[in-house]
Amino acid sequence: MTMATQKQEILLESGTNEMEIMEFYLGSQAFGINVHKLREIIPYDGTNVTRLPGGGDSMIGTILVRGRSLTLIDLGKHLRRKAEPAAAEPQRRIVLICEFNRTVNGFLVDGVNQIHRVSWKDVNHISDFLGRQHPRFTGSISIDGKEILIVDFEHIVAEIDPEMVKPYDVSEPAAGSPANPVAELAERRRQVPLMLAEDSAIIREGIVRVLGAAGYTNLKTFVDGEECYRAIRGLQQRAQQAGEDFSRSLKLVISDIEMPEMDGLTLCRKIKQDLGLEQVPVLMFSSLITDQMIVRCEEVGADGYVSKPQIPELVELLDRYCLQD
Structure with missing residues (x-):
């Protein structure tokens, strides 16, 4: 079948x-x-x-x-x-x-x-x-x-196959981030406000660990897309009331696809369409990334996609979207 x-x-x-x-x-x-x-x-x-x-x-x-x-x-x-x-x-x-x-x-x-x-x-x-x-x-x-x-x-x-979880181990630096990054690069990464929606506690903690070792420490995490969406909507409302640039509150969103309450595809669509935040890049980090899923990611406006557990590729995309002027 x-x-x-x-x-x-x-x-x-x-x-x-x-x-x-x-x-x-x-x-x-x-x-x-x-x-x-x-x-x-x-x-x-x-x-x-x-x-x-x-x-x-x-x-x-x-x-x-x-x-x-x-x-x-x-x-x-x-x-x-x-x-x-x-x-x-x-x-x-x-x-x-x-x-x-x-x-x-x-x-x-x-x-x-x-x-x-x-x-x-x-x-x-x-x-x-x-x-x-x-x-x-x-x-x-x-x-x-x-x-x-x-x-x-x-x-x-x-x-x-324990090799599958090695990318979540910080014993070795992620590709694209040197073992001893120069102070300027580390500081630039620390200043980038990020959000992560991932329902697995183990994977969520692993991503935080590795991205933190690469310098991306300004990262808020959420257990599903619904919780993340509510937080983004709240940030947008506060930024509008204060007359501030929203990019100072949030630069990029990383999301799994499979999540209770609200999946990553729906989260991406609602960020781009419902909230009108087309300028906020959304990266899909999921085990489901295939040619067919890439089409679906693009349909909802995702800016990039990385297959788990390819953390080095995720770090490279973060640098591309967050550090290039």
Whole structure:
């Protein structure tokens, strides 16, 4: 089952604060994934799997898909779910072929149900405490009386491949920012007022850490697009009342795309259109950056886009938009 046709038909208008989630199952528990991460769904064929020794319980090995060898992860084992009694009619398991963070991986699950169109306003936050203790879920949503947990597939891949989280480590400076930046450059970066909308507490703290090490310390953070939008609107109102240049309050906004309450595309559209702040650059920093998503980013007026976890590229864009006169 290819997702190409569905992707062309859904969410034709960008910035509607809606998303499509595919409901899938591990045992009797329902989980969800943003359809934009799905390339296709295929039946699981164990004979098409190459087992890798020493890969851990959840790292099954590799699976051949259309001539390409992909990493295959047993999602149930990785989430440490206990096995449930087998049904009288064993269900054939399936593989979700997913693309994000510029990588393609397969995830073995027990079955899929259907695609739901939902509003980000209906997605419940995972608290910062739970987000740090159990960062494998980005939120939950209730559909027809059933609670669906939205899985953070990016975090799961990073747990298996620690190289994915190295860009959030300040042990090495970000590209484009020297290990000992000259005082003038550091001071110029410190004077740039920025905002960041990112729902993941771990990623949010990582971005603050790395951008701070690069010199961008004047950074306010928000847990979703709605909270960020309210703050920008408040800044605009205060600047207008004081007769001040708005750029002194805010130079640029960095936003994730997937967020409860208000997604990044909607946030960007509302900044540019509803508030009329076309002069404020908005950079999308998301694992969902693909050719199709770039089109949607441009439709809402985004000025740039960087795929997670490419922090060096983000720093370069910040310098381009904030430091060049």
